[in-house]
Amino acid sequence: MTTPMFPVSSSQISYIGYEDDDMSLIVVFTNGSTYRYDNVPREVFDDLKSASSVGKYFNANIKNSYSNSKIK
Secondary structure, eight states: OOOOEEEOOOSSEEEEEEETTTTEEEEEETTSOEEEEOSOOHHHHHHHHHOSSHHHHHHHHTTTTSOEEEOO
16 A cells, blocks of 8 residues: 655655554655654644644654654
8 A cells, every 4th residue: 555645845854644554654855765653643644744844843743752764
């Protein structure tokens, strides 16, 4: 199954996606790197998607709060 990806307006993040099945957040950075963040509640994804500053929200609430792995 392919994760639906949503473009975001950010200088550091290009796309975000979410898998409800395993609560994973997918983040594609502007440099092309892609990371999976584990056990992220759906509400956090929704808040990230609607944040006035996606980068600031990501840095404050996700970056160092969830385990992650580089997938690309």
